[in-house]
Amino acid sequence: MKRRIMIVSAILMMLCLLFCAAGAEETGSPDELYPKQEENGLWGYSDAAGNWVIPAQFFFADDFRGSYACVDVQKEDGVGSGIINRKGEFVLQPEYYIDDGRDGYLKGYGTWDDGYYIVNREDAPEGFFDVRSGSFSGLKYEHVLETDYECELIPVCQTRDGIDYMGFADRATGELVLPYEYWISSRHAVVEAFPEGVGVLASVAGIKENWKWDWDKTIPGDYVLMKQNGEVIQLPDGIVPDDIGIMSEGLITVRDEKTGLYGYADINGNIVIRPEFYEAYTFYKGKAEVELTEDCYAIIDREGKILLREEDEQFPITMTENDGTGIPRYAFRGINGLYGFIDEQGKVVMPPQFAYAEDFCGEYAEVEEFSNVLGCSMGGVIDANGRWKVYPEKHAEVRECIADDHGGIYILRREESYGYLDVATGCFSGYVYDDIRAERDISVLIPVTKDGKTGYVERKTGEIRIPCRYDPERTYGFENGYAVAAYADGELLLIDENGKEIIPPDGTMIDPGDYFADGLCPVWDRETWLYGYMNPDGQMAIPLMYRNASCFEDGAAQALTEDGWIYIDPNGNRLPEEDPENTGTEDESWPSDAVYWISTSDEQGVFWYGMDDSDLAGLMNAQGDLLTEPMFRWIEQEGNDDEYFLDFHEGLCAVIDDATGLCGYIDVNGNWAVQPLYKKVESFANGTAWVSQDRPAPFGEYGRVINERKLISKTGEVLFAETVPDTKTYRYDYHHEPEYDFEAND
Numbered sequence: 001m002k003r004r005i006m007i008v009s010a011i012l013m014m015l016c017l018l019f020c021a022a023g024a025e026e027t028g029s030p031d032e033l034y035p036k037q038e039e040n041g042l043w044g045y046s047d048a049a050g051n052w053v054i055p056a057q058f059f060f061a062d063d064f065r066g067s068y069a070c071v072d073v074q075k076e077d078g079v080g081s082g083i084i085n086r087k088g089e090f091v092l093q094p095e096y097y098i099d100d101g102r103d104g105y106l107k108g109y110g111t112w113d114d115g116y117y118i119v120n121r122e123d124a125p126e127g128f129f130d131v132r133s134g135s136f137s138g139l140k141y142e143h144v145l146e147t148d149y150e151c152e153l154i155p156v157c158q159t160r161d162g163i164d165y166m167g168f169a170d171r172a173t174g175e176l177v178l179p180y181e182y183w184i185s186s187r188h189a190v191v192e193a194f195p196e197g198v199g200v201l202a203s204v205a206g207i208k209e210n211w212k213w214d215w216d217k218t219i220p221g222d223y224v225l226m227k228q229n230g231e232v233i234q235l236p237d238g239i240v241p242d243d244i245g246i247m248s249e250g251l252i253t254v255r256d257e258k259t260g261l262y263g264y265a266d267i268n269g270n271i272v273i274r275p276e277f278y279e280a281y282t283f284y285k286g287k288a289e290v291e292l293t294e295d296c297y298a299i300i301d302r303e304g305k306i307l308l309r310e311e312d313e314q315f316p317i318t319m320t321e322n323d324g325t326g327i328p329r330y331a332f333r334g335i336n337g338l339y340g341f342i343d344e345q346g347k348v349v350m351p352p353q354f355a356y357a358e359d360f361c362g363e364y365a366e367v368e369e370f371s372n373v374l375g376c377s378m379g380g381v382i383d384a385n386g387r388w389k390v391y392p393e394k395h396a397e398v399r400e401c402i403a404d405d406h407g408g409i410y411i412l413r414r415e416e417s418y419g420y421l422d423v424a425t426g427c428f429s430g431y432v433y434d435d436i437r438a439e440r441d442i443s444v445l446i447p448v449t450k451d452g453k454t455g456y457v458e459r460k461t462g463e464i465r466i467p468c469r470y471d472p473e474r475t476y477g478f479e480n481g482y483a484v485a486a487y488a489d490g491e492l493l494l495i496d497e498n499g500k501e502i503i504p505p506d507g508t509m510i511d512p513g514d515y516f517a518d519g520l521c522p523v524w525d526r527e528t529w530l531y532g533y534m535n536p537d538g539q540m541a542i543p544l545m546y547r548n549a550s551c552f553e554d555g556a557a558q559a560l561t562e563d564g565w566i567y568i569d570p571n572g573n574r575l576p577e578e579d580p581e582n583t584g585t586e587d588e589s590w591p592s593d594a595v596y597w598i599s600t601s602d603e604q605g606v607f608w609y610g611m612d613d614s615d616l617a618g619l620m621n622a623q624g625d626l627l628t629e630p631m632f633r634w635i636e637q638e639g640n641d642d643e644y645f646l647d648f649h650e651g652l653c654a655v656i657d658d659a660t661g662l663c664g665y666i667d668v669n670g671n672w673a674v675q676p677l678y679k680k681v682e683s684f685a686n687g688t689a690w691v692s693q694d695r696p697a698p699f700g701e702y703g704r705v706i707n708e709r710k711l712i713s714k715t716g717e718v719l720f721a722e723t724v725p726d727t728k729t730y731r732y733d734y735h736h737e738p739e740y741d742f743e744a745n746d
Helices: 005-027 724-732
Strands: 034-037 043-046 053-057 060-065 067-073 078-084 090-099 116-120 126-130 153-160 164-170 175-184 198-201 204-207 216-220 224-227 237-239 251-258 260-265 271-275 278-285 287-293 296-300 306-310 329-332 339-342 348-354 363-370 376-384 388-390 396-402 407-415 416-424 447-452 453-458 464-472 482-486 492-496 522-527 530-533 539-546 559-560 564-568 597-600 606-610 618-621 635-637 638-647 654-656 663-666 670-676 687-698 704-712 720-723
Touching: 034 053, 034 060, 043 060, 053 067, 126 348, 153 175, 175 204, 204 251, 251 278, 260 278, 287 306, 329 348, 329 720, 348 363, 376 396, 388 530, 447 464, 522 539, 530 559, 539 559, 635 654, 654 670, 670 687
Parallel strands: none
Antiparallel strands: 034 043, 043 053, 060 067, 067 078, 078 090, 090 116, 116 126, 153 164, 164 175, 198 224, 204 216, 237 251, 251 260, 260 271, 278 287, 287 296, 296 306, 329 339, 339 348, 363 376, 376 388, 396 407, 407 416, 447 453, 453 464, 482 492, 522 530, 530 539, 559 564, 597 606, 606 618, 635 638, 654 663, 663 670, 687 704, 704 720
16 A cells, blocks of 8 residues: 555644744744844844844844754854854854754754754764753764654664664753664654654664665564653554654554554554544644545544545635735735735735645636645636636646737646636636647647547637547647648648648658748758748749748748858748848948947847847947947846847846846836846836845755845835745645634534
């Protein structure tokens, strides 16, 4: 039986921690201290009002964990880390490297306010500083292990004969209290160290022969329930501990050896909920997820009563009143860890309530809701009024959103079936296709696959217009009213939007990216490799005479002759050479021979130029007057390393200032409209743009930075701001569990 409890249990544990941490963060405390950086670059701590409490004196300062915080101090031989109290006094001198455990989804070893730091020096044993007691164990352990939940003891490790043996140390004294004789698997990056005073342990029994991986080389003995003082908890005959069970709210999962079903025992070994579930998971706020039969989930209470079955679950969406437009557009992450939406004025329209969310595409947006029953997030699509257009389902997901001039489409999958939602019309096809092959440019017809063959459906209705009969691997989307397709055993051909097939003349072929424009499509001879053009009747219109040829665009195409590339018209006549600099003007009175290159801009009458072959660019006007020195660098398109842009949008262009390496926006005169202050920027749309600034994360987080994302106006006014955590990449696993009103659904 393949267990999913490792993932789900970790999720639910994280939910508990994250929820508690978020709640504390949201409400705040008048006594709380916050890291603050002075203009001289040093760090100290302020209160919630911004008043200095601990003066700026540290190279870097981490958040407080209870009564203690980790700080860095610049020393002659480098940077050292230590621990201070709330008076700013060192309780552990800055002579170490200290890891707080706040990395990815972890919120600190143990818990943030009641956990521990791992302390070491280079080439030295490790130790721990306990946040609860304020004591330091000293550097005496081979390894101090990681935990991601509350712990009563701290796990430590010793390696003997190539085998890792785990023991446990007392938090307050730092002394070993359970000897090095228990099994630890390198598959488990973290250890559950006696939460609520109980752990599930197995002693090391031997070494497997022919082991290939670290986790295969030890043979654990029988698992037992053990209290933190070493006392073994006796279970009834035939009942054994769940090897990865975790004590939560006084209950822990156990298994019936005969039936293989799971139930719950208390700290004394009494069976509280008899083993009758296919799977059983950790309790959280008096409720736990169970699997009644395979893939059939429910929520139970502490007595084992079923409160909610999977098919009963609902996801209501809440809206909010505001003085903005009321139309949701951008997704943001609230301080509770959930996602909501703001409008173009930065006003909250949908409060944070989703496990994950993407920006709106037209009238629709992809969101994920956390399932109380499944213990994970499920994706769907909502409209701008906060209604579900595509409801979250088990085994269903939103694969991607492909934007186009008409809004775009969402591609969705449920198990092995696909469907799409047209943004412009709101048409949802249902999960009726084996595949959807739409890419960037979507026409009125969408290529779909059924029963191993590809055809085309009406985008607005989802009905098949061109039957599924073509080879999926060699059938493409429509462009300029035509698509390239092929039968399984045939050559490429063109089809129009009515399904008419256009077969190239005998002996010629077309390429996958070819299309008709100005009534012509390039073809090439399979023997001579010469190119020409055919018309929509499949007849040669321009003879096979070129070494290469492009599709027509705006009445012209490029063709390669023995003398090089030329431009031709739809009659095959050679056109005058276009401006070789691609400036779009015939004015040759450019300012200086030192100008190395000139390129058009998408803003009329403005051109980019460079003085050498570097990446630096400046602005000039159509008369050749230099508006700026070459001082800007272009910004790479996200997700497309081969393209860059120096393009104006709504009168402003996003550029990188070469002097600072930061991004800002200039107007058509080359003046800064928004000063270069940002690490990343996006182009303006509808009068707003997203920008981001980075600041260092607390020490011990492996060089991670905290990304502050802001929505700004064309004057640089900040309309909305949020902190974007690096945990966004864990969106399917680690999110807060939304509150669920069980009483309302009884």
